[in-house]
Amino acid sequence: MSSPNSGQPDEPGPGERSAEEVFTDFMDAMEDTVQQSGTTWPGWDRNDTVDYVSEPCGVHARADGRLYQRQIKGGPVDDPSAAVGRMKAHWESKGYTIGNIFDNMGANTTGIEITASTPRGKVLIFTPSKHVSFIMVMGECTLDPAARKKTT
Numbered sequence: 001m002s003s004p005n006s007g008q009p010d011e012p013g014p015g016e017r018s019a020e021e022v023f024t025d026f027m028d029a030m031e032d033t034v035q036q037s038g039t040t041w042p043g044w045d046r047n048d049t050v051d052y053v054s055e056p057c058g059v060h061a062r063a064d065g066r067l068y069q070r071q072i073k074g075g076p077v078d079d080p081s082a083a084v085g086r087m088k089a090h091w092e093s094k095g096y097t098i099g100n101i102f103d104n105m106g107a108n109t110t111g112i113e114i115t116a117s118t119p120r121g122k123v124l125i126f127t128p129s130k131h132v133s134f135i136m137v138m139g140e141c142t143l144d145p146a147a148r149k150k151t152t
Contacts, residue, residue, distance in 0.1 A: 014121070015059030017140065019066070019147035023052065026068040026139030029122055033135050034074075036090045037126065038083050041074040041135070052151040057141035066147035071136040077128035084114045087126050091116040096124070 017025075031046040054066035077083045081103070088098055091114075099115035113127040120140045127134040 013019050015065050015130070015141055015143035017029055017142055017144070019054075019144040020051065022142045022144075022147070023151065024138045025069055025120075025122065026070075026137060029073070029118075029124060030070065030135065030137050032094075033087070033124060033126060033137065034072075036087055036105075037077070037128065037135065038086065038134065039075040039077050039128065039133050042074055044074075049151050054147045059141050061141055063129075065141040065143050067141045068139040068147075069137065071134055074133040074135065076130050077133055078130070080112050080128040080130065083128040084112050084126070084132075087114055091124070095119065099135075140149075 004030070027046060027049065032045075034041050034044055052068055052070070054068050056063035057065045057067040059065040084101060084103075088101070091098060096116040096118050099117060100113075101115075102113040112129075113125060116124045118124075118140075122140050123138040125134070125136040127136075
């Protein structure tokens with residue numbers, strides 16, 4: 001059997017991976033993006049997995065599943081355009097689909113933004129700027145009831 005999310009035989013279909021698997025994948029994506037960003041993230045600790053609460057998402061119906069989501073704030077980036085270029089190349093090397101790249105965020109804004117999605121439905125957003133940077137990751141949606149519990 002082939003999953004529409006993966007295209008690989010014997011892989012779980014949409015929503016079928018366990019809460020633990022999607023949470024680990026979500027945390028790994030945050031860490032990978034942090035490591036590739038070129039700046040510091042004082043509020044981020046990959047090993048701190050306590051108190052994450054999932055949000056509703058839809059697999060087969062409007063809100064039948066749950067996903068993990070987090071935005072973190074980091075330091076400045078000297079060259080936001082170069083940082084986006086490096087992140088784009090990195091995400092493409094991982095097989096992610098690059099979405100929008102916003103290179104004009106308005107007057108007096110020195111940041112830009114890039115979005116990407118993974119074959120399994122994770123969404124990543126990287127917003128580097130000369131003043132403050134942001135990363136947001138929305139994980140894959142799972143139907144596993146264990147995702148309704150706060151992580152410990």
